[in-house]
Amino acid sequence: MKQSLQQKLAILADAAKYDASCASSGTSRRDSRSGGIGSAGGTGICHAYTPDGRCISLLKILMTNFCIYDCAYCINRVSSQVERARFSPEEVVTLTLEFYRRNYIEGLFLSSGIIRSPDDTMADMVRIARMLRQDHGFKGYIHLKTIPEASRELIDEAGLYADRLSINIELPRDDSVRQLAPQKKPETIRGAMAGVRMSREASLDRSHTGKRAAKFAPAGQSTQMIVGADGANDRDILTTSSRLYTGYKLRRVYYSAFSPIPDASSALPLVKPPMMREHRLYQADWLMRFYGFEAGEIADVAPSGNLDLAIDPKLAWALVNxxxxxxxxxxxxxxxxxxxxxxxxxxxxxxxxxxxxxxxxxxxxxxxxxxxxxxxxxxxxxxxxxxxxxxxxxxxxxxxxxxxxxxxx
Amino acid sequence: MYRVTLPQLGFAAVWRDAARNLASHDVPPEDIEWLRGDGGGGLFDHEPLPEGDGPLKVVATKPLIDLLETVICHSDPESRALAYRALSRHQNDRGAIANPADPLTDKLHDMAKSVRRDIHKMHAFVRFRELEAEGERRSFAAWFEPTHWSVERGTPFFAKRFGDMDWLIATPQATAIFKDGALRFAPPPETRPDLPDDASEALWGTYFRNIFNPARVKISAMKSEMPVKYWKNLPETRLIPEMLADAEGRVERMRAAMPTDPPKRSAKILERLAAAPMPDMPDSLEEAGQAARACTRCHLCEAATQTVWGEGDPDARLMIVGEQPGDHEDLQGRPFVGPAGTLLREIMADAGVGPVWLTNAVKHFKFQPRGKRRMHQSPDRTEIEHCQWWLGLERRFIQPQLTVALGASAAYALTGNARPLTPRRGTIETARDGGPVLISWHPSYLLRLRDAAQAEDARGQLRADLSRAVAEAA
Structure with missing residues (x-):
């Protein structure tokens, strides 16, 4: 039976909710006075909040939740019985623009399951971004979840249309990625992040004539790490984060408490998501980025390598110093x-x-x-x-x- | 006593002109009553405003003007008087406005913050519905209830954002109308206008309902950012009760559900994706390079981006081995492309080095994050020993006549000899697997030398060693 747009949206929004990021700030300043529709570049705007306390700034959807990979923590893994759907590129473009015109959103956060091959999937996502920018003069925010296995050329093209690119590191430790996401390779993920960093830096250089290169992902890159699906302690997590910040100049690392998913894999425990731990990790992350703390200083407060859940990490550090x-x-x-x-x-x-x-x-x-x-x-x-x-x-x-x-x- | 009556529309300009005029006459703040056009009469008789500018030249910085123009939008009737007080004080005391601990400054910042938040919430929570278009341009309208007098200050944002459509935002204070690219303000409608239904609202509701994660209910966070006072004009909020009522049940059902069998197609897909197993003993240089990419023999692979395999001419008679990839090499996945590598390539050109295989003793970058940078750390012996496997394979397939070891780590990796480098530099030793190894400086050592003469000497030595290596390898 053919699915309606309404049904597809229900399935593909549901599938996208496990991505924590919804940021729409810190990109280049632009607006529709010179034509087209939309503006961006100020502080991000959260247009609504759902009862989980998370903001809705972007239309966060999957292009499709069909996927050939089998990542144990993911609702869309190939071995899950979840209902599948697929948007056409035109449908994504229309939804984005109509929501945008009614002031529901700041833009689009597009992610996707992997269909056929990483390059095929990435090419479709790039096409959607290109249609929005070139055919409709869309000046709002676009965040593309990049597929690390896709070719460098496609990722480079994505950077021309997207404000932000993100590549998920998925789990804090390489052995967990190899075990829980067997089709993904930690070295490929990091290599893609390095590629984004280099393309971004190249775009900031002026050529010898003084001309600026085309803008590349002006809001930078980010990543997401699932917390609580493997045995990593907070020291592992913060160490990985500090390597990601220093190595690939990420704007943000998002921590996502692993939460029960429908049709879960038997490989993972279905416990309550560790929300307080997630909160403490964000606090520690802030301390590393804005307060001059090193990962070790924060994580070594307790011998377990885990943050104190009862008090915030700065206070915990001060109490032992x-x-x-x-x-x-x-x-x-x-x-x-x-x-x-x-x-x-x-x-x-x-x-x-x-x-x-x-x-x-x-x-x-x-x-x-x-x-x-x-x-x-x-x-x-x-x-x-x-x-x-x-x-x-x-x-x-x-x-x-x-x-x-x-x-x- | 002076009285300034601010009109409903365009009050900011009236306040600004009156404030400048009064301050130039040095009128003390207590002598002015600020009223709004629709407010009743004041308590005192008042005199007309002085004509023309007074003897004082009124000064204000840009940030101060911006602050005061924000403050006067505050719904508190005192806000206009406080803003004037600050302007008046600024004429004699420039420092107070920059001091966050000053009570008036603090009060103004508080009020401005409240106004900015109100404007921000307007940008967030206005919900347009589409009207029937009259001409080419699509047409939209919204009803919004701001807390402060925010309409004139807050709506130019929409003009910049929605330049290609006509729109109207009606509020209890004023109506902002954007038509054919021009923004103007009109008096408010008498009652809340009835806006036609919009089919996109149902899609928006579907999105709102499905992006919600029932396993993470956090109502207070939602209410602090989306205060309940805005809810009556937001189409999506009427879905919240039903979403919450069902949340716990949904999570319970997820937990209770037994893992299902994978769909039939999944086994087939996964079989197709499975990588061919790596042979224990690679048969060629390429195969060895492929296998090295997935190396986890030591823990360095967890921090580094990728394996940096050697590159160059596989038939070369000369092999040059450095310590390990650095920051640049790690990002690009190629050896000797950072500052030390660039220097090495220069000196190689000077020395006339032809076909060569360039590689490192250790194939992963070892570093410590410090602040915003990755600080290089030398590999220890265990790491070098683990990586011997790959260097050995490279040597087996390349079969160099001579190998140059750059620096102590490479010298140790090739010869197994860890004695200090300085006395050994320029000598030829025997590799663990046989074959001559010429010991020389690592180019990063040249970069570290502060003394220019010393650096020049070392560079000459490295160049001479490389020239000799070319001759010996031929």
């Missing part, structure tokens, strides 16, 4: 202020700005937006000294929620 505290807020360097629990990057910028107008006091910090109940033990101010609090044995207990009574039955 109390010799560095308290910090004099009026004299400390930016790097050190960034390490104070309760101070975010904006707070630190404001403290530094406020210091120019005279000494900063306790109430100034509150006004500036510092979380003082967290920062108290770690800072000194003209009108505040933590005294013995910094080194007190019960300091962790102040922050960690009381342990829950275990259920007996």
């Amino acid at each position: 109390r010799q560095d505290f308290p910090v004099d807020v009026n004299r400390a360097s930016r790097d050190m202020l960034l390490r104070v629990p309760g101070f975010g990057t904006k707070t630190v910028d404001r403290i530094i700005a406020a210091r120019r107008s005279g000494p900063v006091r306790y109430h100034d910090l509150l006004r500036i937006g510092a979380l003082m109940n967290k920062a108290q033990p770690f800072v000194t101010l003209p009108d505040w000294h933590p005294g013995g609090l910094t080194d007190s044995d019960t300091l962790r207990a102040r922050f960690a929620p009381a342990p829950e009574q275990m259920s007996l039955f």
Whole structure:
């Protein structure tokens, strides 16, 4: 029986929900005043939120959920009985534009199962992006999930139309990828990321005539890692992330708590998705990217190599590095202020700005937006000294929620 | 006492002109009453605004103007007065506005933030429905209820975004109308207009329902970003109760479901995809290179991008072995393409090196992430020993007359001798598998030398060693 557009959309949106990213920010600035439709380049806009707390910024769909690969964690693996569907390129283009015109979305995030071959699939995805850009003058955001096994030429063409390219690393450890995604090769995935990085850097160079090359994926590349489907600990995960950030200049690594899928493979446990762990990993990731922490500093706090689920990773780090505290807020360097629990990057910028107008006091910090109940033990101010609090044995207990009574039955 | 009455449309320009005028006359903030056109009369009698600019030249920075023009959109009746207070204070005290700890500055930033959020939510939550087109251009309309006076400041965004269609956004404060490429503002409609049904809304609902993951319900996160006050004008939100009601059941059913048998076609597809097994002992140089790509003999493959196999002329009589690929080599998958490689290739050209096979003792890049960079680390002996297998295969298939070892790691890999390099440089030793090995500097050593004369010497030595290697290999 022929599926309606409505039915296809239901199947292919359902299949796309396991990709965490929906970002639409940080691309080149452009709008429709010079023709076409759409704009991009400011901060991204989240047009709606579903009850899972995730934003809808892009129309996130699969081109098709037919797939010849057999990745155990994926609902679309070849061995799954899930209902299959396939959009025509024209259908994807129409849905994108009609949703866009009604201000439902910022653009398209297109992903796909692998049909026939990686190159065939990638070529179809590139065609959709090309139709949007060239035939319809679409200036909105396009994110293409790149197929790592596709040829370099296709990926390079994709970069000309897409704002962002992403290639999923899938799992934090190579042996897990080999085991759970037997048709994928970690070295191929990394090689494709390296290719995107090089093409992007080449596009930023000016030629000898001073002419800029064509823009290539101006919003950079990102990746996604599934958390909790294999035995990797948080140290493995953060180490992998820091290698990805340094090696391929990724904008983001997304962590996706493995969540039960319909028609699951017997190879994986169907537990509740480890949402708190995912949250802590994002916090740790932020510390690596914006706060000058190295992966090891954060992950080595506990001997298990896992992050403390009860308190945030910066606080956990500060609690085992109390010799560095308290910090004099009026004299400390930016790097050190960034390490104070309760101070975010904006707070630190404001403290530094406020210091120019005279000494900063306790109430100034509150006004500036510092979380003082967290920062108290770690800072000194003209009108505040933590005294013995910094080194007190019960300091962790102040922050960690009381342990829950275990259920007996 | 002065009174400024701001009109419903175009109030920002009126505020700006009045504020500049009053500040130029040094009128203190307490002497001004700011009203909105539709508000009632003030408590006090008032005098007309002074005519013409006063004696003071009013100054304001661009960011300050932007801040104040945002603040005056705030629905709090005090916002216009606070903005004027800040402008007036700025004439004597330039520093206060830059101090985040200053109470007035803090208050203004709070208000501006609230207005910016309101505008941002308008950009997010306006939902157009299509109207019947009158001409060539398609036509859309929406009803939206902003919290602040955000319409005039917030709607130019839509003009930039939806340039090729006509649209209208009606709100309780004003109506923004974009027709044939021009944006104008009109008084608000008396009541909320009835907009025709739009078939795309059903598709949008389908998308909203299916992109939701029932296993991750997080209602507070949704409500903090999509506050309930906006829900009545959002078509998708009426689906939320039914989605939530069903969520737990869906997850339970997923958990309870037994794994199903794979469809029949899957075995066939997977069989077709299965890679041919690698032979234990490669029969050719290409086969060895293929096998090396999947090497997991040591753990370096987990961090590096890819195996960097040797390249050059497989019939060469000369083989040059470096330490390991660096950052550039790792990304490109080719040996000696980074700074040290470029230097080596220069010196090779000077020395007249012809056909050659270039490779490394270790085929994966070893590094430590530090900040935003990957810092090179020398391979240890175990790693070099593991990689012996591949270097040995390369040597077996190339059969070089002479091999040049660049640096200590290559020298160790080829000869098994780990003694310091300096006294050995320029000498010929015997490889583990037989055959002569000429020991020389690694080009990265030349790059590391700070002293120019020393670097020049070392470069001369490397060049001489390579010239000698060419002669000996011939």
